[in-house]
Amino acid sequence: MSVESPALAPEYKSSAGTGATKNHVVVDVVLRVMLFATALVAIIVMVTSKQTKLIPVAPGMALPIAAKFNQTPAFIYYVVALSVACFYSIITGLLSVLALVKPTGGPTKMMFHFAILDALLLGIMASATGAAGGVGYIGYKGNNHTGWNKICNIYGTFCAHIAGSLTVSLLPSIALLLLVWVSVFALSKKIARS
Amino acid sequence: MSVESPALAPEYKSSAGTGATKNHVVVDVVLRVMLFATALVAIIVMVTSKQTKLIPVAPGMALPIAAKFNQTPAFIYYVVALSVACFYSIITGLLSVLALVKPTGGPTKMMFHFAILDALLLGIMASATGAAGGVGYIGYKGNNHTGWNKICNIYGTFCAHIAGSLTVSLLPSIALLLLVWVSVFALSKKIARS
Numbered sequence: 001m002s003v004e005s006p007a008l009a010p011e012y013k014s015s016a017g018t019g020a021t022k023n024h025v026v027v028d029v030v031l032r033v034m035l036f037a038t039a040l041v042a043i044i045v046m047v048t049s050k051q052t053k054l055i056p057v058a059p060g061m062a063l064p065i066a067a068k069f070n071q072t073p074a075f076i077y078y079v080v081a082l083s084v085a086c087f088y089s090i091i092t093g094l095l096s097v098l099a100l101v102k103p104t105g106g107p108t109k110m111m112f113h114f115a116i117l118d119a120l121l122l123g124i125m126a127s128a129t130g131a132a133g134g135v136g137y138i139g140y141k142g143n144n145h146t147g148w149n150k151i152c153n154i155y156g157t158f159c160a161h162i163a164g165s166l167t168v169s170l171l172p173s174i175a176l177l178l179l180v181w182v183s184v185f186a187l188s189k190k191i192a193r194s
Numbered sequence: 195m196s197v198e199s200p201a202l203a204p205e206y207k208s209s210a211g212t213g214a215t216k217n218h219v220v221v222d223v224v225l226r227v228m229l230f231a232t233a234l235v236a237i238i239v240m241v242t243s244k245q246t247k248l249i250p251v252a253p254g255m256a257l258p259i260a261a262k263f264n265q266t267p268a269f270i271y272y273v274v275a276l277s278v279a280c281f282y283s284i285i286t287g288l289l290s291v292l293a294l295v296k297p298t299g300g301p302t303k304m305m306f307h308f309a310i311l312d313a314l315l316l317g318i319m320a321s322a323t324g325a326a327g328g329v330g331y332i333g334y335k336g337n338n339h340t341g342w343n344k345i346c347n348i349y350g351t352f353c354a355h356i357a358g359s360l361t362v363s364l365l366p367s368i369a370l371l372l373l374v375w376v377s378v379f380a381l382s383k384k385i386a387r388s
Contacts, residue, residue, distance in 0.1 A: 071339035074328035112382040119313060119374040123367060126317040130324025134268035135332065139340065145265035146333065148342040173317060180313040180374065187381040188306040 024111070024186035025100045031179050032093035038171035039086040045168065046079055049161030053154060067155040069162070074131040078169070081128030085172050088121055108190065115183035122176040129169050136162050218380035219294045222308070225369050225376065226287035232365035233280040239362065240273055243355030247348060261349040263356070268325040272363070275322030279366050282315055302384065309377035316370040323363050330356050 049069050054062040069075040092114060099110055139159060142150030152159035243263050248256040263269040286308060293304055333353060336344030346353035 067339070072337060073331060073335075108382060108385050112378060115378040116375055119316065119371055119378070122313065122317055123320040123371055126320035127324030127327070127367075130321030130326075131328030132324075133321070134325030134328040137267060138329065138332070138342070141267075143266060145261070146342075146345050148332070148340075151340050173321075177313055177317055181310055184306060184309040184313070184378060184381065187378065187385065188302060190385050191302050191381065 024182060025096055027182050029096045031175050032089045032096060035172050035175040036086055036089035038168055039082045042165045042169040043079055043082045045161050046165040049158050051155050051158040067158040072135055074135040078128045078132035081124050085121060085125055111183050111186060115180055118176050118179045125173045125176055129173055133166055136166055218376060219290055221376050223290045225373050226283045226290060229366050229369040230280055230283035232362055233276045236359045236363040237273055237276045239355055240359040243352050245349050245352040261352040266329055268329040272322045272326035275318050279315060279319055305377050305380060309374055312370055312373040319367045319370055323367055327360055330360055
């Protein structure tokens with residue numbers, strides 16, 4: 001419609017999408033709070049997993065040997081990825097709250113940037129959870145073929161922490177997936193309404 | 195603008211978004227072809243990784259022992275995820291080509307569904323690559339703390355296949371991330387134009 005005056009177009013657009021945008025931002029904030037909380041719990045449970053046990057190294061001789069998360073590169077990557085997700089959720093959560101309180105300055109643009117970054121972080125978080133899960137599974141079950149013995153029969157508390165952290169860490173990934181979905185949904189809704 | 199007649203609004207929308215949608219669908223098809231090709235290569239390299247070697251089990255006695263990808267659960271998950279990605283890329287690729295040839299029936303709706311599924315598959319693919327990568331790293335470097343010996347010094351060809359497959363398998367994840375980005379970008383573009 002080239003006959004429509006250019007000055008009227010922005011007004012038409014913003015009046016159509018406001019209700020949907022506000023709902024979207026509320027859901028967005030809730031998901032970011034969930035992302036922050038679950039990532040923080042997963043980090044704390046993981047970094048407090050240290051367990052020291054007396055391991056027999058020779059007949060009649062045992063040495064205290066500690067199992068720590070930072071002895072495994074996959075767990076270090078996992079904690080780093082969770083920390084990034086935690087930090088990211090604080091910044092974007094605050095920006096979302098700001099957009100909710102003072103809804104000016106292009107919510108569509110913010111939605112776009114958030115969706116891009118959320119998808120990237122989803123990839124990072126999922127790969128970190130996968131890496132930690134893959135290694136954790138070897139610790140839990142061992143692998144006869146490669147001669148890797150399970151260690152969970154010895155370091156029970158350590159393993160319980162790893163397992164707990166991994167279970168909780170599914171939630172940040174799910175939250176990020178939902179955030180991408182909500183953004184895509186909100187963007188589609190805007191097109192349908194405009 | 196409530197003064198605009200409802201009958202004109204859809205026409206205005208569709209005429210504005212056609213060029214952008216067509217470009218988007220072309221990029222979409224190219225990325226899906228890339229997803230298919232790289233996932234297929236990664237699967238083939240992984241499943242052909244079997245290597246049999248004579249391993250000394252006692253002084254003067256050696257047994258032929260095979261290393262196969264399906265001895266490790268993380269690698270099985272990895273191959274399954276890649277297969278799903280491969281299969282998914284065929285179906286969605288065909289639908290995209292169809293949308294390109296016969297651009298009727300809501301490209302926005304298709305874009306929305308694709309973005310939702312792409313994001314889900316991105317999470318699955320990234321976690322599978324992470325799991326296989328975490329386990330592959332132990333095979334390559336070993337872990338002194340847990341007493342897991344590296345096996346790449348023995349099964350060289352097997353490890354070369356795993357490493358090659360893992361390197362290639364970064365591309366399907368990147369393709370899926372780009373697909374999500376392209377969808378989000380195309381949806382935002384449509385709002386900006388409408």
